[in-house]
Amino acid sequence: MLTFRPHYFIIAVLLFIIEVLIALFLHDEIIRPYVGDFVVVILIYCFLRAFLNIAVLPTALFVLLFSYTLEVLQYFNLVERLGLQKYKLARIVIGTSFEWIDLLAYTLGVLFIVYLEKTKTARRWNHGGSQLS
Incomplete structure (x- = not known):
């Protein structure tokens, strides 16, 4: 079940850097x-595929459901309910505002x-190569 795929890991790191740059410098x-x-x-998909030997579709569906779940938790103001509103990292990771269009962005990404x-x-x-797992 555990594996290491360096190409997925490198992509995940690069996408993480892009996400940080977007968060820090873009306010559009x-x-x-x-x-x-x-x-x-x-990013999440590549990170999971870097370490887990799970097929493409189950991994992609897990990422989509995970993303939907976080978005729904934003609808119910999870950050505030947990008393984490003072913590910027919690607000960034969990999110604070529900948007229907975010579900579309997650779906298109997957x-x-x-x-x-x-x-x-x-x-x-x-x-003539072999199929990806």
């Missing part, structure tokens, strides 16, 4: 809220992941 109405949500599901993985797998099959 498009990239920070929506592109950030799109990218974060790819669909993008599945598309990329499917095309990568198809290329390997077409070139």
Whole structure:
């Protein structure tokens, strides 16, 4: 079940850096809220795939459900209910405001992941390689 895939880990680290840069330096109405949500599901997916030997689709669905769950918890003001509103890290990680469009960004991010993985797998099959796990 445990494995290490350096290419997924490197992508996860790069996406994490991008997320931090977005959070620190972009205060716009498009990239920070929506592109950030799109990218974060790819980041989580790559991090999981870097260490866990779980197939693409179950991993992608887990990431999507995890993201939806966090968004719903934002709807119920989880940060405030836990008394964590003073902690910036808790507000960033858990989030503080529910947005329906965030669910769309998460969904598009996961669909993008599945598309990329499917095309990568198809290329390997077409070139005589083995299927990705």
